[in-house]
Amino acid sequence: MVVVACGEGKQVWAEGFYFPFHHVLKRTENITILTHSKFCYMAIYMDLHIVPGVNAKDVADAHSMDVLMEKEHSCKCLTYWIDELRGYVFCLIDAPNKESVLELHTRAHGLVPNKIIEVEPSLVNAFLGRITDPENAHVSEDGLIIMDDTSYRIIMHLQLDDYILLQQKTGTEKAMQLMQQFRTIVKKEILNNNGREVTNESNEMIASFVEGGKAFAAAQAIRQHFSNDVDANLRISLHAGEPVMQSDKLFGDTVQMLKRLNTFNRTEPIVITSGIRELLDNETLQREQEHLLLCTPKEETFVAALFEMLEAKYADETFDMDTCCTELAMSQSQLYRKATQLFQLSPNNLLRNFRLLQAKELLRTTDKTVSQVSFETGFASASYFTKCFKSYFNVLPLAYRDLLQQKAG
Numbered sequence: 212m213v214v215v216a217c218g219e220g221k222q223v224w225a226e227g228f229y230f231p232f233h234h235v236l237k238r239t240e241n242i243t244i245l246t247h248s249k250f251c252y253m254a255i256y257m258d259l260h261i262v263p264g265v266n267a268k269d270v271a272d273a274h275s276m277d278v279l280m281e282k283e284h285s286c287k288c289l290t291y292w293i294d295e296l297r298g299y300v301f302c303l304i305d306a307p308n309k310e311s312v313l314e315l316h317t318r319a320h321g322l323v324p325n326k327i328i329e330v331e332p333s334l335v336n337a338f339l340g341r342i343t344d345p346e347n348a349h350v351s352e353d354g355l356i357i358m359d360d361t362s363y364r365i366i367m368h369l370q371l372d373d374y375i376l377l378q379q380k381t382g383t384e385k386a387m388q389l390m391q392q393f394r395t396i397v398k399k400e401i402l403n404n405n406g407r408e409v410t411n412e413s414n415e416m417i418a419s420f421v422e423g424g425k426a427f428a429a430a431q432a433i434r435q436h437f438s439n440d441v442d443a444n445l446r447i448s449l450h451a452g453e454p455v456m457q458s459d460k461l462f463g464d465t466v467q468m469l470k471r472l473n474t475f476n477r478t479e480p481i482v483i484t485s486g487i488r489e490l491l492d493n494e495t496l497q498r499e500q501e502h503l504l505l506c507t508p509k510e511e512t513f514v515a516a517l518f519e520m521l522e523a524k525y526a527d528e529t530f531d532m533d534t535c536c537t538e539l540a541m542s543q544s545q546l547y548r549k550a551t552q553l554f555q556l557s558p559n560n561l562l563r564n565f566r567l568l569q570a571k572e573l574l575r576t577t578d579k580t581v582s583q584v585s586f587e588t589g590f591a592s593a594s595y596f597t598k599c600f601k602s603y604f605n606v607l608p609l610a611y612r613d614l615l616q617q618k619a620g
Contacts, residue, residue: 296363
């Protein structure tokens with residue numbers, strides 16, 4: 212195996228692998244060409260330290276201790292982020308395993324991580340803008356590199372109906388046009404507002420911003436571009452968060468909330484959560500209020516609890532909204548009010564539509580029959596499922612799968 216990599220000291224890491232320098236074949240000023248038949252796989256990990264009252268100088272000191280001991284643990288400390296306001300520190304480390312990260316921190320300074328997850332460097336760069344120390348980091352008089360780069364990001368999730376459903380509603384030419392406009396316009400407005408594109412799937416995109424005002428401006432501009440294309444069912448949600456919290460995925464908690472908010476069609480194109488609302492002035496919000504759905508912290512908690520229940524129970528055909536009310540400790544009137552306010556659906560229709568969306572995903576990703584899909588998504592009969600699917604998506608289940616196969620072919 213031949214790898215081209217950059218490196219200093221006695222080792223080089225490239226593409227997730229660790230290489231001792233005695234395997235170097237050739238070096239130039241900036242590039243190392245090396246071979247290694249017996250290599251040690253190295254993953255990239257990000258950890259979370261919860262340290263109330265933390266400051267940039269203390270973190271720089273701790274990071275320097277990590278760097279001094281990294282080779283003893285076969286690690287490479289790449290960089291870190293600090294959120295002094297919320298008391299969070301996130302380290303990015305190339306290491307053989309999570310245990311090595313834990314041992315390094317424990318021996319270097321004793322600040323044990325609260326959580327460690329494996330991450331993809333490309334996603335870290337997309338969300339946070341770097342995977343190494345920033346060039347403009349402050350250097351103290353004693354040579355200590357001090358970084359005060361927050362990890363807190365405003366994340367935007369955008370979604371259209373999938374191509375097959377657009378094709379059924381608008382025809383092939385218009386569907387293709389909408390998809391192309393979606394990709395082109397969203398990319399343009401993300402760049403115009405200093406954002407970073409994170410993922411780009413056919414009918415979904417995720418972007419990351421440092422400034423709440425810029426994220427909201429991008430959302431406004433994108434909404435305006437699609438204001439006359441109601442068939443697209445464009446949904447935009449904005450939520451803020453940290454890279455590592457409860458989820459084992461990078462910004463997983465934030466992205467999960469965004470996708471839940473964008474699950475169902477609605478009349479207001481843009482949803483913003485309470486954290487984003489705090490970053491915007493009232494004049495801006497009032498000017499766009501007819502296009503906005505504002506979520507309070509209590510409503511965000513409700514959305515999380517509701518979807519956790521739906522995801523766990525939807526396959527059970529005996530599960531209904533009466534059971535949902537009991538488990539959420541809400542009255543029927545309370546559940547109805549919340550469901551219609553946030554999703555513009557009655558609780559029963561919300562459950563049915565959620566099941567239909569799960570069924571559509573099974574039809575897209577598996578070879579299961581319509582009967583199997585219907586029973587696995589909580590429908591009592593295949594005929595009733597087919598009727599509901601046709602009513603909601605305007606296409607029969609088998610026809611939807613056939614159209615998918617034609618598109619793939």
